[in-house]
Each structure stands twice: as structure tokens, then as C-alpha cells.
Amino acid sequence: MNRSYILGQLIFLLFIVGLATLRPSIVALALPLLVYLLAGLWHAPQNVHLRAERSLSAERVKTGDEITVTLKVSNSGSAIEEVLLEDQIPFGLEVVSGSTRRLVELPADGSVTWTVTMRGKRGYYGLKKVHATVGETLGLAKSGQDLATDGQLFIQPPVLRLRRVAIQPRRTRIFSGTIPARQGGSGVEFFDVRQYQSGDSLRWINWRATARHTQDVFSNQFEQERAADVGLILDGRRRTNDFGDRSIFENSVLATAALADTFLTSGNRVGLLFYGRQIKWTMPGYGRMQSERILHDLSLLESGESQSFTELYVPRHLFPSRSQLVLVSPLISEDYDMLAALRMRGYHLLVVSPNPVSFEASGLPETRTVLLAKRIVQLQRVVLLRRLRGAGIHVVDWDTSQPFEKTAKRELEQRLVLPRGVLR
Amino acid sequence: MTRLLRFLFPVLSVGLLASAYFLAGLRWPAMGLLIFGGLWMIGLALHWPCVPPVALFAAFGAAALGFIMDFSPIFLLPAAILGLLAWDLAGFHALLCLASPDDDTSGLERRHLGRVFAIALLGAGLAALALTIHLKLYFEWMILLVFFTVWGIGQVLGRLLKKQA
Numbered sequence: 137m138n139r140s141y142i143l144g145q146l147i148f149l150l151f152i153v154g155l156a157t158l159r160p161s162i163v164a165l166a167l168p169l170l171v172y173l174l175a176g177l178w179h180a181p182q183n184v185h186l187r188a189e190r191s192l193s194a195e196r197v198k199t200g201d202e203i204t205v206t207l208k209v210s211n212s213g214s215a216i217e218e219v220l221l222e223d224q225i226p227f228g229l230e231v232v233s234g235s236t237r238r239l240v241e242l243p244a245d246g247s248v249t250w251t252v253t254m255r256g257k258r259g260y261y262g263l264k265k266v267h268a269t270v271g272e273t274l275g276l277a278k279s280g281q282d283l284a285t286d287g288q289l290f291i292q293p294p295v296l297r298l299r300r301v302a303i304q305p306r307r308t309r310i311f312s313g314t315i316p317a318r319q320g321g322s323g324v325e326f327f328d329v330r331q332y333q334s335g336d337s338l339r340w341i342n343w344r345a346t347a348r349h350t351q352d353v354f355s356n357q358f359e360q361e362r363a364a365d366v367g368l369i370l371d372g373r374r375r376t377n378d379f380g381d382r383s384i385f386e387n388s389v390l391a392t393a394a395l396a397d398t399f400l401t402s403g404n405r406v407g408l409l410f411y412g413r414q415i416k417w418t419m420p421g422y423g424r425m426q427s428e429r430i431l432h433d434l435s436l437l438e439s440g441e442s443q444s445f446t447e448l449y450v451p452r453h454l455f456p457s458r459s460q461l462v463l464v465s466p467l468i469s470e471d472y473d474m475l476a477a478l479r480m481r482g483y484h485l486l487v488v489s490p491n492p493v494s495f496e497a498s499g500l501p502e503t504r505t506v507l508l509a510k511r512i513v514q515l516q517r518v519v520l521l522r523r524l525r526g527a528g529i530h531v532v533d534w535d536t537s538q539p540f541e542k543t544a545k546r547e548l549e550q551r552l553v554l555p556r557g558v559l560r
Numbered sequence: 561m562t563r564l565l566r567f568l569f570p571v572l573s574v575g576l577l578a579s580a581y582f583l584a585g586l587r588w589p590a591m592g593l594l595i596f597g598g599l600w601m602i603g604l605a606l607h608w609p610c611v612p613p614v615a616l617f618a619a620f621g622a623a624a625l626g627f628i629m630d631f632s633p634i635f636l637l638p639a640a641i642l643g644l645l646a647w648d649l650a651g652f653h654a655l656l657c658l659a660s661p662d663d664d665t666s667g668l669e670r671r672h673l674g675r676v677f678a679i680a681l682l683g684a685g686l687a688a689l690a691l692t693i694h695l696k697l698y699f700e701w702m703i704l705l706v707f708f709t710v711w712g713i714g715q716v717l718g719r720l721l722k723k724q725a
Contacts, residue, residue, distance in 0.1 A: 139651060142613050144717050146620055151706045153624055161627040163705075164690035165620065168641050168683025170709075172648075175679045218668065220658060235660030241668065250662065273672045274679075275651050 140276040143173045176276030185213035186242075188221075188266045188283035196290045196432070202232055202255045203289065207266060209238075210247040217241055220269040221248070229256035229289075256291050258389065260436045263287030292431040293386075296394035296541050300402070301548045305364050305460035305484040313363030313403040320357030327359035363403045365420065367455040368392055368430075370437070371465030372412020377439040379496040385412075385439040387490040387536045388464045394540060395462055395488065396430045407454060408433060413440025420454055450478065457482030466492035469520055476527050485529040486548075490536050493517055498537065562656060562669055566649040570600045570615065573642035577622045580635035584626075593622060604650060612650035619643025633691050641684050648676050 147166045154162035186209055193204040209221055223236040234252035242248065266285055271278035300314065308315050320327045329342050332353035345354040370392045371377070377385040392408070399406045400423060407420030408430050418433045420426075450461065461483045465471065479485055497510045521531050532547045534540060574597030582590040596618060603611025623640040627633070652672055659665050 138721075141717060142616070146617060148710060149617075150620065150624060151709060153628075155703070155706055157628055159627060161633065161691055162624050164687045165623060165627065165637070165640055167687040167690060168644055168680065169620075171683040171686065172644060172676075172679050175675070217671070218655075220655070235662070237658055237660055239655065239659035239663045239665070239668065241664075241671075250660075273652075273668070273675055274648065275655065 140173060143169055176272055176274040179217060179272035180277030181214060181216045181270050183213040184270050186211055186268050186283055188285045190263060190285040190287040192287055192289060195288060196292060198292055198294050199258050200255060202253050204251055204253050206251045208247055208249040211242040212245060215244045216270050217272045222267045224265055224267055226261045228259050229254050229261055258291050258293050258435055261289040263289060290432055290435045292435045293389045293393040295397045298394050298398040298541060298544045299549060301395060301398050302550055303460045303486060305458060307456060307458035308362035308364045309405065311363040312361060314361050315364040316359045316361060319360045321360035323358035323361050325359045326356060328357040329354050330357055363405060365455055365459040366399045366404045366406045367450060367461045368396055368406060368408045369461060369463045370410045372410055372437055372439040374439050374441050376466045376468050382499050383439060384466055384490050384492055384495045384536065389434055391488050391540050392464045393431060393434055397427055400427045410437050413438055460484045462486045464488045466490050467520060472520060472523055475524060475529060479527050479529055487524060487529055487531045488534060489531060490534045495536050562649055562653050566646065566653050567604060569642045569646035569649060570597060573619050573639045573646055576635045576639035580626050580631045584631050612647045616643055616647040637687055641680050645676065645680055
């Protein structure tokens with residue numbers, strides 16, 4: 137309750153009682169209160185003009201990195217006896233050192249500057265205002281105002297370095313890269329043997345094949361390595377990611393960041409489609425700038441409700457059929473039809489699936505019922521993954537209790553050998 | 561300093577009030593006041609926000625009741641003023657708790673205590689003067705005074721609420 141209101145009420149009450157009992161001594165009792173109230177109002181700040189400036193040591197940082205925020209509040213009005221300044225930091229940021237609050241006296245044309253060190257979870261944070269409560273020392277004439285500041289902070293997911301991710305889409309681009317292009321030419325891996333042509337290096341001559349034919353000379357061909365189009369699809373649906381107050385979504389984001397970085401480092405053209413609370417595209421591109429763009433967009437994403445995943449639309453002009461799609465999703469049974477349809481359209485699919493069963497079970501007590509339920513759901517998942525593999529989809533089942541690099545090293549560095557009968 | 565005084569003033573206020581009631585032969589009300597003082601201390605220690613305003617009303621209420629029952633003003637007036645100081649310091653301490661370690665809290669504290677003691681002295685002096693010279697206020701004058709004060713306080717509060725909105 138407002139302090140001056142409390143005082144006003146008490147003074148009024150004493151006057152009423154004094155009047156009712158006809159005792160001037162009770163009215164006299166109200167005099168110290170009146171003096172206190174008038175003194176407070178006499179010193180009330182009249183002309184308040186505060187301005188806040190904010191500077192950040194960096195606008196983009198990785199999760200876990202510390203950031204220093206410097207705030208300066210200047211007073212261009214009359215002197216203020218007491219001002220409480222509160223930097224209103226959004227939920228998700230935590231203060232490592234320093235304080236977000238200052239209680240100071242600000243003389244006319246004076247200023248106060250302080251720094252706070254923070255860190256936070258992945259996300260976008262708007263640091264837009266500082267709240268100032270201005271008053272005199274008795275705290276009777278207080279007024280609050282929000283001082284606008286410029287400031288935004290992107291906390292990006294950490295980027296894990298993967299050595300390589302073996303993908304082999306049928307369609308590649310004309311630029312050289314690391315994806316085997318199923319065409320002979322200069323490269324590293326043996327591809328074919330053909331008749332010697334002028335210009336072929338002597339080192340390429342296949343002496344064994346040449347020795348079998350008296351008239352012709354044969355030379356080895358190597359498989360060309362080119363860049364490819366890679367479309368990353370990140371599944372952010374709440375029903376696949378969130379389990380009570382725990383979410384596996386951060387793991388999906390981590391894997392997506394690592395994959396995007398690896399594909400871009402290999403010279404590929406990479407785009408990102410997020411499917412969660414909203415559908416968000418990061419248009420395909422190359423190089424470091426694209427890597428930054430994807431990390432920037434990944435820092436903004438949150439899991440949320442969405443329409444059915446079966447309505448996933450992959451624009452053909454950006455990702456023509458036979459190019460590579462990489463889906464990062466915990467997967468549910470209903471996803472099979474959509475993935476099979478994409479495969480039938482000619483896309484090469486790699487699915488990196490953080491295992492939601494082991495993730496959810498790790499947060500539950502190990503009772504018999506839980507263990508049985510875990511076994512049943514795990515079996516359902518095994519069946520789903522087997523069906524997907526049968527459709528020619530490379531599925532990586534990632535147990536999130538293990539680091540992603542370890543799983544990626546084991547399952548993504550080697551070229552996929554599809555079972556017999558599955559079309560590539 | 562504030563930390564010490566915010567506990568000392570309630571003790572003195574309740575002690576003086578209880579003494580006034582006790583000297584007038586009202587033992588049970590004096591005991592009640594002491595129990596109330598204990599609750600006041602507990603409320604302060606546990607930072608219950610409703611305790612300081614309630615205690616302010618109670619201290620002035622008990623003092624006013626004492627004046628109605630013609631107890632000695634030597635105990636009642638200081639008790640009420642100490643209640644006001646206790647309420648003031650409770651609010652100021654809550655504000656100081658929000659300060660960061662880098663803030664000049666001792667400077668703020670010095671200025672606050674200086675001003676509040678000066679106000680308390682002035683208020684006490686005026687009240688004591690009014691009680692000493694036994695000003696005769698006729699009923700009509702009192703009504704006029706009350707309406708004038710209520711109007712003034714209403715104006716002030718109206719301005720404050722407008723400013724905060």
C-alpha cells in the first residue's frame with residue numbers, strides 16, 4: 137500500500153476521533169504525522185528526466201558463454217534523492233556477477249554506470265527497458281517509469297564439431313565438394329576403368345587391365361566429389377518433444393546445429409526448415425554466413441503445437457527431388473507415411489532421432505511398471521525404425537545419454553550400405 | 561544502524577505504551593501491549609510486509625486511547641513518535657535490501673536518518689507545544705480544521721495517484 141495513503145488515513149482517523157471525543161490532544165497527536173507527510177511531499181522530485189543506455193559485450197554468444205552488459209542511466213532533470221534502477225532481464229538469463237539493481241542518489245546532470253555479467257539458455261532475449269522508481273528519502277512520493285534501452289541478445293546453441301557426415305544423394309551440384317557424385321573424373325575413390333584418353337595422367341593407367349589387352353591402354357577413373365543440396369528439417373512439435381516439464385527439443389537443436397555446420401564446412405548448400413509452433417524457413421545458402429544465419433534462427437526456435445506433420449511441404453524449386461533431406465526428430469508412428477512419401481518422391485533421407493523413450497524414462501522412477509512400459513514403447517520404436525530402414529531411409533537412433541559426437545562418429549561417418557532389395 | 565534501530569524503536573514504543581497503561585492500573589491491557597510488541601518483533605524479523613503499517617495504526621491507536629483516558633502524555637507522545645519512526649525504518653530497510661553491494665548505502669542511510677530524526681523532533685516539539693499550552697479549540701473551528709485538512713490530504717493523494725498512473 138502507498139505509504140502516503142497510510143499516513144493520510146491515520147491522520148484523518150485521528151482527526152475524526154479527536155472531533156468525536158472533543159479532545160485537542162488527539163489532534164495534537166496527528167501533528168508529527170502531518171509534519172512527516174509534508175516533509176516527504178516537499179522533497180518530492182519535480183522534474184524527472186532519466187535516460188538509459190545499454191551496451192553488450194556481444195550480441196551473439198554460444199550457450200554457456202558469459203556476456204557483460206553495461207548500463208548507464210543519466211539524469212538531465214532536477215536532482216533525485218533516491219532512485220531504484222532495476223534492469224528487467226527476461227526469464228532464461230541468469231546473473232553471474234554484479235547486480236541488476238542499483239539504489240542511488242542522482243544529482244542534476246549526473247549519471248550512474250554499472251556492469252552485470254550474465255549467461256543464459258539458448259534463445260532470443262530482448263533487453264528493452266530499465267525500470268526506475270524515483271522518490272525522496274522518506275519514500276512518500278514515489279513514481280515509477282520504464283526507461284527504454286536498445287539491446288538484444290541471441291544465445292545460440294553450441295556447435296559440436298563432427299568429422300564428416302556420409303551422405304550420398306543422387307543429385308549433386310556442379311561445384312566440387314565432398315559428396316560422391318556417381319560420375320567418373322578426378323577424385324579420390326576408385327570409380328571405373330575406361331580407355332586411355334590423351335591428357336590422362338600416367339599414374340592413372342591401370343596396368344593390370346592394360347596387360348590383358350594387347351591393343352588398348354586403360355586408365356582408372358575416380359569418383360567425382362561435389363557439393364549437394366541439403367535440407368535440414370527440425371521437428372519442434374510439442375507432442376514429440378515435450379514430456380511433462382522436460383523436453384528433448386534442446387537435443388534436437390544441438391544435433392541440427394552440428395549437422396548444419398558439418399554440411400556447410402564441406403561446401404554444401406544447406407537450408408533449414410523448422411516445424412513447430414510455426415513453420416520457419418532459412419533459405420538455402422553456402423558458407424560461414426549461412427552457418428551464422430542457421431545458428432541465429434536456431435536460437436529463436438521453441439517447441440510448440442503445430443498442425444499434422446503429414447502436411448510437411450518441401451519446396452521443389454529449393455530442394456529438387458533426389459537431393460538430400462535430413463530430418464532431426466524424436467519420431468512418432470504417424471510420421472512413417474510422410475517419410476515414405478518423401479522417399480517415394482525421390483529424396484534421400486537421413487533421420488537423426490534423439491531417443492524419446494530413454495529420455496523420458498531417465499526422468500521416471502525405476503519401478504516395474506515403468507520398466508515394462510519402457511520396454512513396450514521401445515519395441516514400438518524399434519519396429520518403426522525398422523520399417524523406415526526398410527524404406528531406404530538412413531535412421532540414426534541417438535540415445536541422448538550419450539554425446540551426439542559419439543553417435544555421429546559411429547553411425548554417420550561411414551557410407552550407408554542399404555539392405556539388398558532397397559532402391560538407392 | 562538501521563538494522564538495529566528498526567528493532568529498538570518498536571521495543572521503546574511498546575515499552576512506553578505498556579508503562580503508561582501499567583501506571584494507570586490497567587495491567588491486562590499493558591500485558592496485551594507487550595504481547596503485541598512480541599508479535600511486532602517476530603513480524604519484523606520474518607519480513608512480513610503487513611506488520612509495520614498495522615503496528616503504526618496500533619501504536620497511534622493505543623496512544624489516542626491513552627489520551628482519551630487521560631494517561632500521562634510523557635509516555636504516550638514519545639511512544640507514538642517512536643511507532644512512526646519504527647514504521648519509517650521498516651520501509652527504509654526493505655528498500656536498502658534491494659540495493660546492490662556497490663551502492664553507497666551508508667550515505668543513503670545517513671541522510672535518511674538525519675532527516676527522519678529532524679522531522680520527528682519537529683513533530684514532537686509541535687505536539688508537545690500544543691499539549692502544553694492547552695489550546696482551546698471550539699467545535700466550529702475544529703470542524704473547519706478537519707474539513708480543511710481532509711481537503712488538503714485529498715488533494716495531495718489525488719496528485720500522487722495521478723502521478724503514479
